[in-house]
Amino acid sequence: MSIYITNTYALIGVGSKAQNLVTEEAKKLGIEEIRIPYIDYKSEDRNNMSNKIDGVLTGVTSGDTIIYQNPIWNDPNFDIFFMNKLLGIGNLNIIIFIHDIRPMMFPTEQSIMPSYIELFNVANYLIVPSKNMAQYLGEKGVTTPMVTQHLWDSNKETTFQEVSKLKRKIHFIGNDAKFMISKNFPINSNVTLELYGRKNDEMVRAENINYHGFFDEYNLLHELHRGGFGLVWTEDMYWREYMRYNTSFKISTYLRAGIPLIVHESISCRKMIEDNHWGIIVNSLAEAVEKVKAMTVEEYNSYVKAIQEVKYSLENGYFTKKVLVDSVYKLFVQ
The missing domain is CATH 3.40.50.2000 (Glycogen Phosphorylase B;)
Structure with a gap:
C-alpha cells in the first residue's frame, strides 16, 4: 500500500x-x-x-x-x-x-x-x-x-539574538482595505498601528498609524520581533464569521516572530491561545488598545516566554x- x-x-x-x-x-x-x-x-x-x-x-x-x-x-x-x-x-x-x-x-x-x-x-x-x-x-x-x-x-527556522520587548505597537499583516483595520483603529493614542501589506487609498492617515509596505519573510519576522503585538482581525462581519472556522497563517507568523497575539473573542483557536498563554482576547480594537496601554513588562514577558516554548514545533x-x-x-x- x-x-x-x-x-x-x-x-x-x-x-x-x-x-x-x-x-x-x-x-x-x-x-x-x-x-x-x-x-x-x-x-x-x-x-x-x-x-x-x-x-x-x-x-x-x-x-x-x-x-x-x-x-x-x-x-x-x-x-x-x-x-x-x-x-x-x-x-x-x-x-x-x-x-x-x-x-x-x-x-x-x-x-x-x-x-x-x-x-x-x-x-x-x-x-x-x-x-x-x-x-x-x-x-x-x-x-x-x-x-x-x-x-x-512552517518548515523554516529563524534565529533571534534577543527576546521581544514590550512596545505600545500593534502590528497587522494583510490587506487593510479588505479587513478595515485603520478605519476602525483608535487614533490620538500612544499605541501605534503598524501596517504591512498592500497600500490602499482608503487607509486612514493619523500620527499613530504607520504603513510599511511589503517585507520578505525573513525581514518581516525580524521587524515584528522587535516588540509589540500581532493582530489577527477583521471589521468585516462576513469575514469575522468565517474566522470562527478557518485557520490563519497570520497566527503562526506572529508566534514565530515571538510576539503576543491580539485576537477577537470569536476566533476559531481562542481556546488554544488562552490555554497556552499566547496573547490577549478582546471584543474590539478599542479594547485591544486599552489592554496594550495597561500591559506591564512582567505580563508581556510571560507571554513571550510561553510563545518561545512552541517556536520549535511551529518552525519544524x-x-x-x-x-x-x-x-x-x-x-x-x-
Whole structure:
C-alpha cells in the first residue's frame, strides 16, 4: 500500500504556500506527491481533462491512500470531477485535507455547499482547520470522521539574538482595505498601528498609524520581533464569521516572530491561545488598545516566554506532521 498527497501547481499566494508546506512535510513522512496541473475546467475538453488526470494518477492502485488537499482553487466542479476519478480506481482510502471551504468564503458560491457536503461524505477521513469547523460540518450533514489541524506552521527556522520587548505597537499583516483595520483603529493614542501589506487609498492617515509596505519573510519576522503585538482581525462581519472556522497563517507568523497575539473573542483557536498563554482576547480594537496601554513588562514577558516554548514545533512542521499521521493512523486503528 502506498500513501499519496495531492499538490496543485500554478497556484499563487496563500493557497500555494499552504499546499506546498503540507506536501513538503508529508514527503518527510514517506508520503509521495501527486502533482495536479492547473486545468481550466470551463474551457478544457472533457476527454483531454480526463486523460490528464489519468496521467497524474498513474501508479495509484486499489488499497492505496490519497490525501487530497482541498480546495484546488479551480472551478468548484473540478473537485467533483477529480473525486470521481479517484472513486473510479476503487477501494482507495481517501483523506480530504480541508484548507478552506469556498461556499463559506464567497457569498456567490453558497448555493453549492450541498455539493461540498456530498464530497466530504465520500471521504474516509477529513482534516479540518478547527473544532468549530468540525461542529459546523456535522450540523450541515457531514458524517465522515474528522481530525483537527488547529494551527498552520512552517518548515523554516529563524534565529533571534534577543527576546521581544514590550512596545505600545500593534502590528497587522494583510490587506487593510479588505479587513478595515485603520478605519476602525483608535487614533490620538500612544499605541501605534503598524501596517504591512498592500497600500490602499482608503487607509486612514493619523500620527499613530504607520504603513510599511511589503517585507520578505525573513525581514518581516525580524521587524515584528522587535516588540509589540500581532493582530489577527477583521471589521468585516462576513469575514469575522468565517474566522470562527478557518485557520490563519497570520497566527503562526506572529508566534514565530515571538510576539503576543491580539485576537477577537470569536476566533476559531481562542481556546488554544488562552490555554497556552499566547496573547490577549478582546471584543474590539478599542479594547485591544486599552489592554496594550495597561500591559506591564512582567505580563508581556510571560507571554513571550510561553510563545518561545512552541517556536520549535511551529518552525519544524510538527502541527502539520501530527495531523497527517493522526489521519492515516485513524484510518486503520479504531
